[in-house]
Each structure stands twice: as structure tokens, then as C-alpha cells.
Amino acid sequence: MTPDAHGQQLQIDRLLTAPVWPQLETAGIRTDTVAFDENQNYTVGLYGEKVPEQITTVVSPRYNIDWNKETIRPVVYFKTVPLRNPGLLTDKAGRLVIFVAEVGNHGPKGKLMAGVFSDEDVVTLRKELSAVWGTEKKVREKSYNGSVYVWKKNGVVARLTIENEALDGTASETRNGVKQSGRRGRLTIYNQVVPAFHSQSEDYFNDPDIRKKTTTHQP
Amino acid sequence: MRSFALLLLFFPMLSFAQKSYWQVEQTKPVIVTSLFFDALMQEFSSLDYLTYDPTTGSILYYDAYKRGLQPASFDSSKLSEKKEWEVTPKIADGKLKVLIYGNNNNIGFIVCKPAADNEPAFLEKVKASKMLVHHQLMEAVKEHPVVNLPKNNPENTDVEVNLGAYSLRLPRDKYFIVRTADSYQFLPKTGDRPESDFNLFDAGFNDNDSLSNRGFWPVAKEENLWLSIHPYYDWKTKEKGAGGYLLTNSVPVSGGYVSMATAQKESAEELLPLVPVFRSLKAEKKGISRDAYNFPGCNTEGVKQAAGALAITLPPAYRIREFHTGGSNFYSFGVMDSLIFSSDDPNSQYYPVEETDKNGNRSLELASGGIYALKKARFSTDIGKIAADFEKEGINILEQDDNGIFYRYHGSYYLLRYIRKGGTHYVYSMQFRTLQRCLSEFCRSRKIFL
Numbered sequence: 208m209t210p211d212a213h214g215q216q217l218q219i220d221r222l223l224t225a226p227v228w229p230q231l232e233t234a235g236i237r238t239d240t241v242a243f244d245e246n247q248n249y250t251v252g253l254y255g256e257k258v259p260e261q262i263t264t265v266v267s268p269r270y271n272i273d274w275n276k277e278t279i280r281p282v283v284y285f286k287t288v289p290l291r292n293p294g295l296l297t298d299k300a301g302r303l304v305i306f307v308a309e310v311g312n313h314g315p316k317g318k319l320m321a322g323v324f325s326d327e328d329v330v331t332l333r334k335e336l337s338a339v340w341g342t343e344k345k346v347r348e349k350s351y352n353g354s355v356y357v358w359k360k361n362g363v364v365a366r367l368t369i370e371n372e373a374l375d376g377t378a379s380e381t382r383n384g385v386k387q388s389g390r391r392g393r394l395t396i397y398n399q400v401v402p403a404f405h406s407q408s409e410d411y412f413n414d415p416d417i418r419k420k421t422t423t424h425q426p
Numbered sequence: 427m428r429s430f431a432l433l434l435l436f437f438p439m440l441s442f443a444q445k446s447y448w449q450v451e452q453t454k455p456v457i458v459t460s461l462f463f464d465a466l467m468q469e470f471s472s473l474d475y476l477t478y479d480p481t482t483g484s485i486l487y488y489d490a491y492k493r494g495l496q497p498a499s500f501d502s503s504k505l506s507e508k509k510e511w512e513v514t515p516k517i518a519d520g521k522l523k524v525l526i527y528g529n530n531n532n533i534g535f536i537v538c539k540p541a542a543d544n545e546p547a548f549l550e551k552v553k554a555s556k557m558l559v560h561h562q563l564m565e566a567v568k569e570h571p572v573v574n575l576p577k578n579n580p581e582n583t584d585v586e587v588n589l590g591a592y593s594l595r596l597p598r599d600k601y602f603i604v605r606t607a608d609s610y611q612f613l614p615k616t617g618d619r620p621e622s623d624f625n626l627f628d629a630g631f632n633d634n635d636s637l638s639n640r641g642f643w644p645v646a647k648e649e650n651l652w653l654s655i656h657p658y659y660d661w662k663t664k665e666k667g668a669g670g671y672l673l674t675n676s677v678p679v680s681g682g683y684v685s686m687a688t689a690q691k692e693s694a695e696e697l698l699p700l701v702p703v704f705r706s707l708k709a710e711k712k713g714i715s716r717d718a719y720n721f722p723g724c725n726t727e728g729v730k731q732a733a734g735a736l737a738i739t740l741p742p743a744y745r746i747r748e749f750h751t752g753g754s755n756f757y758s759f760g761v762m763d764s765l766i767f768s769s770d771d772p773n774s775q776y777y778p779v780e781e782t783d784k785n786g787n788r789s790l791e792l793a794s795g796g797i798y799a800l801k802k803a804r805f806s807t808d809i810g811k812i813a814a815d816f817e818k819e820g821i822n823i824l825e826q827d828d829n830g831i832f833y834r835y836h837g838s839y840y841l842l843r844y845i846r847k848g849g850t851h852y853v854y855s856m857q858f859r860t861l862q863r864c865l866s867e868f869c870r871s872r873k874i875f876l
Contacts, residue, residue, distance in 0.1 A: 274523060
């Protein structure tokens with residue numbers, strides 16, 4: 208991954224340990240900021256999850272613009288992996304409580320989405336996460352042709368959901384008539400809060416039995 | 427030294443800070459998830475031109491498909507109802523690049539190349555582009571296969587109908603003619619489509635004169651009777667053709683014109699059967715009345731029945747049931763705020779009325795409804811007030827007589843008749859699946875109250 212020539216890039220580990228606003232400001236990153244609405248969890252990809260009460264705000268950093276190549280440059284990275292549509296769910300003090308982002312290529316297989324996001328991103332990210340927070344635990348299998356992995360360390364819980372993991376062309380989703388066969392995923396990081404689902408039977412974070420069984424999820 | 431400083435001050439203004447003229451070169455979607463954003467990205471073509479004024483930041487957009495030289499302003503409010511869509515122009519690499527940033531999932535560029543150095547030369551190019559589109563559209567009209575307007579059927583069984591200052595020959599008992607404020611609508615009596623096949627307007631002007639403003643051009647003409655097409659030209663595929671058909675006619679009457687038109691249809695074949703009807707439009711008062719055409723052979727007879735103290739006539743296939751309030755059995759029917767029939771009200775009564783087939787069975791295709799009674803001595807109303815109330819609620823009354831109305835509501839047709847006897851208000855209300863059945867019972871029930 209080429210380093211950002213303008214230095215306008217943020218690393219997750221820094222965002223987790225220090226208030227986000229000074230970092231965004233120093234890096235000169237534009238943001239869209241809205242009040243968090245628990246009834247619209249799905250807009251930040253937290254389906255059916257209990258969201259801690261201290262979360263008040265969703266900060267969405269905008270991409271940088273490459274005016275010469277007429278494309279975008281990602282602004283939030285996990286190590287070498289660029290993250291798509293990142294969202295910072297913060298408390299009143301601007302502390303990052305939950306981080307959400309999309310990863311990889313949500314488009315036709317083999318193509319770079321926006322010239323940046325590739326089929327390999329999710330796989331690389333899984334390795335990077337394991338390098339930082341230890342071996343992953345697979346808590347779900349074959350959910351939407353992929354798996355759900357969880358890491359827990361030092362009060363941080365990270366989850367990576369991968370869709371179309373095998374990259375075997377079984378993805379059925381199309382957009383504007385084009386098959387979205389790329390490999391993609393969703394990264395969620397809980398910072399010093401205990402993640403939980405409203406439905407206990409789905410709560411793989413806190414039920415050791417669910418993690419042991421790793422049964423096929425039937426939607 | 428002083429002049430050098432001045433040069434530094436003014437040079438940038440002179441060379442950059444002025445209006446510049448651009449032609450769209452290509453659109454570059456970066457990330458697109460919204461269909462609306464996708465459509466927006468596809469809207470721009472190399473036929474389109476822009477101007478950019480860096481001092482105000484304003485962009486003007488010359489759409490090749492819009493008539494006239496007037497540009498449209500180009501900002502987020504014009505692009506979308508969503509005000510957060512951000513438009514950022516920037517001149518880079520000798521090109522004007524317009525970034526449209528909807529959100530993190532909808533981002534794209536419109537890349538433009540220089541078009542001209544000055545306004546007159548630019549406008550010439552804009553004109554040429556608009557002429558090119560216009561020329562292609564006219565070619566589509568010219569290349570359209572010949573359409574022959576059908577002749578009138580010699581064994582014509584049509585009926586001449588008098589519609590005020592003019593007349594029209596219509597197929598016998600085919601349409602129900604509704605009078606609105608400034609038009610007549612012709613609703614087919616049979617068939618599921620409740621839309622009007624065509625309308626006749628007290629226009630006061632020749633409707634055909636304004637067709638080109640609406641993008642329609644005639645491909646077959648017989649005086650003022652025109653079959654027109656809406657030509658299209660796809661800049662991407664270079665395809666052209668007819669995107670829709672319209673049949674119109676106008677005739678002069680005293681003080682102006684009366685005009686008739688169909689809705690836009692996808693093929694000429696759908697419109698050709700209507701040609702004899704359109705051809706028959708005459709500025710003469712003759713023929714039978716609208717009421718006689720709408721309700722031919724109307725028979726007001728029926729079988730004597732009783733709903734409580736009310737004596738009425740009903741069609742032989744209709745029967746009145748008893749209704750026992752209690753448990754999960756309840757009813758509520760609000761005609762107007764002060765005329766509400768409800769099982770909660772001891773002064774209210776309901777007698778269900780059902781149509782049955784010859785085996786005595788009910789079905790959804792058959793009429794159903796009831797007779798409602800309410801004792802309320804200190805209240806008075808009439809069918810006119812009820813009709814006005816319905817109209818206020820947005821219900822389109824299709825016909826009204828001295829004690830009843832009928833209307834369309836959520837795909838069904840309803841009739842409602844009202845009478846007051848002593849201190850009791852009675853409403854006869856029925857629901858029908860087709861216009862034909864509603865019309866026949868509406869006419870029959872004109873003398874329902876004995």
C-alpha cells in the first residue's frame with residue numbers, strides 16, 4: 208500500500224487511544240457529523256446490537272480527493288488496509304466507543320473499487336488483526352457465504368464479518384445489473400465496552416456455547 | 427518595482443478569475459450505490475456544456491436536451507432534494523473537474539475540456555449541440571414508418587352525443603362520460619383500468635399548436651386530427667425512435683377551440699381504434715344528452731323490501747340480512763363528521779345488503795354494502811353537503827343526482843343514497859368491482875326510497 212503523500216491518514220490504534228477530534232483536525236480530514244439515533248442502528252451496520260448509552264455522535268470522515276487521478280484516497284487505515292466509509296461512534300468527550308467500517312471490494316470480482324479497495328483487503332485485515340490482538344475466534348460460518356471472526360484483548364473487541372469469503376462466484380447480489388462478486392466485509396471495533404445483541408440466542412459475544420458450536424446461521 | 431507588484435496583484439485575476447467555458451468530456455463515477463446517483467452520472471454527455479465563474483463559484487449548465495439557450499444553475503439543490511450533496515469545481519490539468527460528493531458511498535466527477543475563449547464562440551457551440559439533438563429528433567420523426575389513420579366503419583352503430591357546444595360520435599354504451607371543471611373524461615365502462623381513455627377540454631386554444639413545446643411531433647395528420655410521436659435520441663447508443671404516441675384533435679367553436687387528447691401510449695396501435703371517435707368531433711349541438719348516453723335503457727324497478735321502518739326496492743338478486751351487534755360483531759361507517767353510523771351508538775342501525783349469484787352464494791365480484799339508519803332529529807343535511815364533504819376528503823365524485831352520488835375509492839366503485847324520514851337519516855351504500863355494475867345500480871336506485 209502506498210503511503211499517503213499528504214499524511215492525511217489515520218490509524219485505528221491511535222483513534223482508539225486518544226480523542227478523535229484533534230487527530231481529524233491535524234490531518235485536515237473533513238467530516239460529516241450527525242447525532243446517533245439508536246433506531247437507525249442499521250445505517251452504521253450495527254444490526255440488532257445493543258449500543259452503549261454514552262454514544263452520542265456519529266463522525267464520518269470524508270475521503271480525500273485526488274484531483275489529478277479523479278478519484279478518492281482513503282483516510283482511515285488498519286495498518287496497511289484502507290477502510291471504506293468509516294464511522295466513529297463517539298461519546299460526549301469525543302472518545303471513540305465503537306468504530307465501524309466497510310472493507311474490501313463491493314463490486315465485481317477482480318476489480319479495484321474506486322481504484323483502491325481490493326478483494327484481498329479482508330484477508331489481509333484478518334491477518335493484521337491477528338497480529339495485533341491474537342488468534343481470531345470464528346463465531347459464525349457461511350453467513351452470506353462467509354464467516355464472522357472475533358478478537359478480544361485489553362478491553363477491545365474486534366469483529367470482522369466477511370462476505371463471499373471463498374471468492375467462488377456464488378454471491379448473488381447485483382447492483383445496476385452488475386454482479387457484485389467481490390470479496391468484502393465489515394469491521395466493528397468495541398473500545399472498552401462490552402458488545403451485546405438484543406437477542407440472547409444471537410449473542411455470540413457473551414455466550415461461550417455459541418462460539419464453541421459455530422453453527423450455520425440460517426437467516 | 428511598483429509595476430511588478432501591480433502585475434502580481436492583477437495577473438492572477440486577469441488570467442484565472444474570470445468566467446471560463448467548458449464542454450463535458452466524460453463522467454467518472456468513483457463509488458456509486460444509489461440508483462439516483464447512478465442516473466445523475468449518466469445524465470451528462472459530451473453534448474452538454476458548462477460555464478464556471480471562480481469569483482462566485484457558480485456553475486451554469488447547458489443541457490443539450492433542453493430547448494432554448496437558458497442555462498440551469500448547477501448546485502446541490504438542483505441535483506437532488508438531498509442538500510448534503512456537495513458540488514466542488516476545480517480547474518486542474520487544464521480541465522474543469524466537478525466533484526459531486528453525495529456521501530461516502532456516492533462520489534463522482536464530471537470532467538470537462540475547454541470549449542471556447544469567449545461567450546459568443548461558446549454559445550455557438552452550445553447552439554450547435556442543441557441543434558444536433560434537435561436534428562436527430564426530427565430525423566426520428568421523419569424516419570417513423572407511415573401511419574395510416576383508419577377509415578370510419580361503414581356499419582357504424584355509434585351514437586351522437588351532445589356535449590354542450592359540440593358533439594361526438596361514440597360507440598354505443600362503451601364510455602361513462604364524467605364532467606369535471608374544464609373537461610370531460612371518457613371512462614371505459616368495462617375493463618379493469620379506471621383511467622380515462624381520452625379527455626375533451628374546453629381549451630379555448632388549438633391544442634396541437636402547443637404539442638411541439640411538449641416534445642411531440644405529428645407523424646399522421648388529417649386537418650387538426652394528429653397522431654404525434656415523442657421522439658427520443660440516445661447520445662450514448664446513437665439510437666433514436668418514438669418514445670410515445672399521442673392522438674389529438676381540435677375544432678374551432680365560438681370563442682376559441684375545443685381540444686381532445688389521449689394519454690401518452692407506447693404504441694400507435696393502442697390509439698388507432700380511437701381515430702373515428704376523434705374524427706367525429708363537431709362544433710354542433712346535436713345528438714342525445716350525456717345522461718341518456720351514460721345510462722341507456724335504465725330501469726328503476728325492483729323488488730319491495732324493508733329495512734326496519736324503511737321501505738325500499740332492491741334488485742331481485744339482492745337480499746337484506748339481519749345484523750346482531752355484540753362480541754366481535756361491530757360496524758362503523760362515517761359519512762360525515764355529524765353522520766356516523768356505529769354499533770357503539772344505540773340510535774344507529776345497520777342492515778347488510780348482499781348480492782348473491784343464482785345459487786345463493788356470495789363472491790367478491792358481487793356487490794355488497796348495506797342500509798344504515800340513525801335517529802338524530804336535530805341534525806339536517808342533504809346529498810349536496812355529503813358530496814361536498816367527500817370532495818373535501820379528496821374523493822372524486824363521478825356523478826350526483828337529487829339523492830345520490832357515486833365515486834371511485836381504492837380501486838372500487840361505490841354508490842351512496844341518502845334520505846331523511848322523520849327524525850331518522852338513512853343511507854344506502856354499496857360497493858362494486860366494476861364501473862358497469864355500479865352505473866346500472868346507481869341508475870336503478872334513483873327511486874329506491876318508497
